[in-house]
Amino acid sequence: xxxxxxxxxxxxxxxxxxxxxxxxxxxxxxxxxxxxxxxxxxxxxxxxxxxxxxxxxxxxxxxxxxxxxxxxxxxxxxxxxxxxxxxxxxxxxxxxxxxxxxxxxxxxxxxxxxxxxxxxxxxxxxxxxxxxxxxxxxxxxxxxxxxxxxxxxxxxxxxxxxxxxxxxxxxxxxxxxxxxxxxxxxxxxxxxxxxxxxxxxxxxxxxxxxxxxxxxxxxxxxxxxxxxxxxxxxxxxxxxxxxxxxxxxxxxxxxxxxxxxxxxxxxxxxxxxxxxxxxxxxxxxxxxx
Amino acid sequence: xxxxxxxxxxxxxxxxxxxxxxxxxxxxxxxxxxxxxxxxxxxxxxxxxxxxxxxxxxxxxxxxxxxxxxxxxxxxxxxxxxxxxxxxxxxxxxxxxxxxxxxxxxxxxxxxxxxxxxxxxxxxxxxxxxxxxxxxxxxxxxxxxxxxxxxxxxxxxxxxxxxxxxxxxxxxxxxxxxxxxxxxxxxxxxxxxxxxxxxxxxxxxxxxxxxxxxxxxxxxxxxxxxxxxxxxxxxxxxxxxxxxxxxxxxxxxxxxxxxxxxxxxxxxxxxxxxxxxxxxxxxxxxxxxxxxxxxxxxxxxxxxxxxxxxxxxxxxxxxxxxxxxxxxxxxxxxxxxxxxxxxxxxxxxxxxxxxxxxxxxxxxxxxxxxxxxxxxxxxxxxxxxxxxxxxxxxxxxxxxxxxxxxxxxxxxxxxxxxxxxxxxxxxxxxxxxxxxxxxxxxxxxxxxxxxxxxxxxxxxxxxxxxxxxxxxxxxxxxxxxxxxxxxxxxxxxxxxxxxxxxxxxxxxxxxxxxxxxxxxxxxxxxxxxxxxxxxxxxxxxxxxxxxxxxxxxxxxxxxxxxxxxxxxxxxxx
Numbered sequence: 004x005x006x007x008x009x010x011x012x013x014x015x016x017x018x019x020x021x022x023x024x025x026x027x028x029x030x031x032x033x034x035x036x037x038x039x040x041x042x043x044x045x046x047x048x049x050x051x052x053x054x055x056x057x058x059x060x061x062x063x064x065x066x067x068x069x070x071x072x073x074x075x076x077x078x079x080x081x082x083x084x085x086x087x088x089x090x091x092x093x094x095x096x097x098x099x100x101x102x103x104x105x106x107x108x109x110x111x112x113x114x115x116x117x118x119x120x121x122x123x124x125x126x127x128x129x130x131x132x133x134x135x136x137x138x139x140x141x142x143x144x145x146x147x148x149x150x151x152x153x154x155x156x157x158x159x160x161x162x163x164x165x166x167x168x169x170x171x172x173x174x175x176x177x178x179x180x181x182x183x184x185x186x187x188x189x190x191x192x193x194x195x196x197x198x199x200x201x202x203x204x205x206x207x208x209x210x211x212x213x214x215x216x217x218x219x220x221x222x223x224x225x226x227x228x229x230x231x232x233x234x235x236x237x238x239x240x241x242x243x244x245x246x247x248x249x250x251x252x253x254x255x256x257x258x259x260x261x262x263x264x265x266x267x268x269x270x271x272x273x274x275x276x277x278x279x280x281x282x283x284x285x286x287x288x289x290x291x292x
Numbered sequence: 293x294x295x296x297x298x299x300x301x302x303x304x305x306x307x308x309x310x311x312x313x314x315x316x317x318x319x320x321x322x323x324x325x326x327x328x329x330x331x332x333x334x335x336x337x338x339x340x341x342x343x344x345x346x347x348x349x350x351x352x353x354x355x356x357x358x359x360x361x362x363x364x365x366x367x368x369x370x371x372x373x374x375x376x377x378x379x380x381x382x383x384x385x386x387x388x389x390x391x392x393x394x395x396x397x398x399x400x401x402x403x404x405x406x407x408x409x410x411x412x413x414x415x416x417x418x419x420x421x422x423x424x425x426x427x428x429x430x431x432x433x434x435x436x437x438x439x440x441x442x443x444x445x446x447x448x449x450x451x452x453x454x455x456x457x458x459x460x461x462x463x464x465x466x467x468x469x470x471x472x473x474x475x476x477x478x479x480x481x482x483x484x485x486x487x488x489x490x491x492x493x494x495x496x497x498x499x500x501x502x503x504x505x506x507x508x509x510x511x512x513x514x515x516x517x518x519x520x521x522x523x524x525x526x527x528x529x530x531x532x533x534x535x536x537x538x539x540x541x542x543x544x545x546x547x548x549x550x551x552x553x554x555x556x557x558x559x560x561x562x563x564x565x566x567x568x569x570x571x572x573x574x575x576x577x578x579x580x581x582x583x584x585x586x587x588x589x590x591x592x593x594x595x596x597x598x599x600x601x602x603x604x605x606x607x608x609x610x611x612x613x614x615x616x617x618x619x620x621x622x623x624x625x626x627x628x629x630x631x632x633x634x635x636x637x638x639x640x641x642x643x644x645x646x647x648x649x650x651x652x653x654x655x656x657x658x659x660x661x662x663x664x665x666x667x668x669x670x671x672x673x674x675x676x677x678x679x680x681x682x683x684x685x686x687x688x689x690x691x692x693x694x695x696x697x698x699x700x701x702x703x704x705x706x707x708x709x710x711x712x713x714x715x716x717x718x719x720x721x722x723x724x725x726x727x728x729x730x731x732x733x734x735x736x737x738x739x740x741x742x743x744x745x746x747x748x749x750x751x752x753x754x755x756x757x758x759x760x761x762x763x764x765x766x767x768x769x770x771x772x773x774x775x776x777x778x779x780x781x782x783x784x785x786x787x788x789x790x791x792x793x794x795x796x797x798x799x800x801x802x803x804x805x806x807x808x809x810x811x812x813x814x815x816x817x818x819x820x821x822x823x824x825x826x827x828x829x830x831x832x833x834x835x836x837x838x839x840x841x842x843x844x845x846x847x848x849x850x851x852x853x854x855x856x857x858x859x860x861x862x863x864x865x
Binding site: 019 | 293330331332333338341342345346349352353357389392393394395407
């Protein structure tokens with residue numbers, strides 16, 4: 004017994020180390036110019052899943068949609084204690100916006116089968132949309148608890164969390180299955196485990212066809228990871244038209260680097276007259292009103 | 293996001309360039325993986341990749357987790373109430389992370405749950421941890437204790453105890469010192485006797501016991517009634533029960549996060565480790581040597597932390613309309629600090645490598661006794677080198693960190709004297725390093741034998757044979773001149789045959805030895821990098837004069853201080 008927890012993870016460009024050629028002329032991210040890292044809040048999601056597993060027992064499956072080298076973030080999941088990892092990779096997934104991404108992840112999750120909880124990072128540092136988690140929940144027609152700052156209780160049937168909302172937080176309880184999006188406030192992610200690093204660092208990945216991989220569905224199939232499964236469009240039984248660029252209604256027209264600066268700063272007298280004057284001016288210019 | 297391994301170019305230089313072939317081969321027993329472990333390396337490159345990855349985990353825990361908690365750990369300190377010791381919250385949290393990452397059985401063989409890292413890698417890890425929090429090292433570094441059980445314990449003891457250390461379930465302490473037995477451990481009085489059932493019982497008090505409250509202690513006790521020498525002492529494994537009481541903990545200048553306990557054994561049940569009478573002369577010597585090397589590494593880590601803060605401050609702080617680092621007085625301090633840190637680091641790694649080879653040879657000899665003829669000579673050589681290098685590394689690094697932290701405060705000026713900056717903490721933490729695990733003065737005693745007996749020349753000859761120094765001939769010439777100064781001093785003292793004179797100059801002879809060895813090691817580093825060539829040049833420019841001054845003093849045959857010290861210190865006007 005125990006819970007089955009699915010964590011979605013993403014390999015992202017390290018936006019803390021952005022250089023001049025971070026964007027390509029066509030407005031897409033120049034991934035070659037940026038080092039890649041584990042999306043930080045996805046690490047928080049993984050940490051929360053591992054903590055829940057330690058409490059209730061069960062297993063943690065991590066999935067990532069991305070190019071072949073996204074296998075590196077999946078290895079990082081194994082290093083920290085994930086029981087199984089799956090790479091969702093296919094040229095036809097490339098260029099996906101959040102709609103197409105959530106569709107692919109939803110298909111992959113259905114392919115994985117039964118689950119109690121899905122945990123996602125709230126948002127990725129490259130797109131910052133915070134849309135993929137909620138869209139997966141919508142497509143799977145399950146409860147979603149977003150912006151989770153803490154898991155306060157969990158048992159075999161339900162979870163209680165503290166959500167960050169605009170003016171504070173709210174405590175919400177949901178039955179399983181449910182999807183959580185986790186924020187950085189939730190925990191301090193653990194480091195990799197030395198033994199697991201040495202065990203898994205050299206494992207390869209293997210493309211799995213649908214028929215080949217039936218064994219995966221057996222409950223004890225992931226006791227030992229000897230390779231990382233890779234699933235393509237067919238393996239997750241996805242509609243190619245809803246994947247990648249063709250499944251993405253979002254079109255980037257132009258990307259511009261905007262540098263915000265306070266060139267025209269002005270000192271306002273710290274008294275009623277000074278503040279009144281400022282309010283008057285803001286109303287005049289239709290900035291407030 | 294700070295990784296104290298990945299951000300340290302000098303550690304990376306060594307990890308890239310250290311000759312670990314012999315070390316890895318011995319540690320992995322020719323890559324036999326006889327335990328069928330899933331995480332055993334396939335070859336040297338694979339093993340080195342493991343070392344790199346493991347140190348990166350240590351670096352992440354140190355940088356991201358331990359360092360941000362260090363100031364609070366220091367302020368909170370270990371506390372004592374109702375007979376129990378509580379570690380500061382930050383230490384508890386970081387130790388949990390270390391255990392979670394499976395770093396608690398760092399050097400332990402895989403078959404007992406460890407990760408089988410060489411001591412060289414352990415030294416690097418200790419440095420990295422100590423840079424974050426010197427107190428934390430007293431938990432992380434003390435895992436060396438389980439090495440003593442691993443080396444001398446019975447197979448049954450090992451199987452029963454070691455996995456518990458490796459998982460982090462238990463922590464250890466070494467209970468050696470007593471109120472009246474500090475440097476002079478031969479006089480230990482804590483009594484061990486066998487009761488009518490043949491069970492060993494301990495009675496007496498131990499003082500200054502780091503982690504004395506821990507689950508498992510190695511306790512040195514007098515098992516042979518009526519004896520008074522070191523040969524009447526045995527080492528016992530004691531597992532905490534109601535028969536041992538923590539009486540108090542010390543209130544210390546530094547490393548406040550680590551509890552230093554006074555503990556009392558009241559007929560407490562214990563088991564013998566190894567054989568009777570070998571407690572001090574074999575097991576404790578081994579245990580202490582490991583601890584000395586760990587303190588050397590700890591010293592380098594604290595120094596690294598202090599140096600980085602001094603360097604940043606000197607660049608940041610402007611006086612007389614320019615950063616203070618532009619002034620000769622400041623940049624000289626910074627340069628000396630960094631040069632001495634790098635010299636200490638190379639000495640610590642060389643010492644660790646020597647110890648690794650010695651330990652590896654001993655294990656191999658035990659496993660394949662038929663190969664004794666091949667291995668014995670090499671083992672004897674490395675045993676001599678280990679006995680010389682360990683006290684050299686410990687005393688040099690410990691004195692170095694004290695000077696580095698002193699100067700780090702000096703560079704900060706007034707604010708460095710306040711608790712708003714970290715350098716005062718580093719300064720307090722550093723102060724223990726040249727005291728515990730044998731004072732610098734005792735390290736001198738430990739090293740002197742090897743210096744006088746020519747072990748240092750033996751090792752220097754090997755360096756001259758094994759490395760082609762022509763690419764750095766200009767600096768190496770000076771190094772050789774220093775060597776001849778050292779050898780001249782040694783012969784002078786030997787020929788004089790005056791034990792008082794020899795004792796008086798022991799510290800100077802040992803310091804000269806360390807300076808000469810360091811220059812040889814820095815010249816080896818210089819063969820690999822242009823920058824290291826500069827570091828060697830800078831080190832030499834002062835070390836040469838130090839060695840020369842020491843030689844002059846010794847050759848002067850000046851007995852003024854020996855003869856007249858009593859006139860000055862005992863008499864008043």
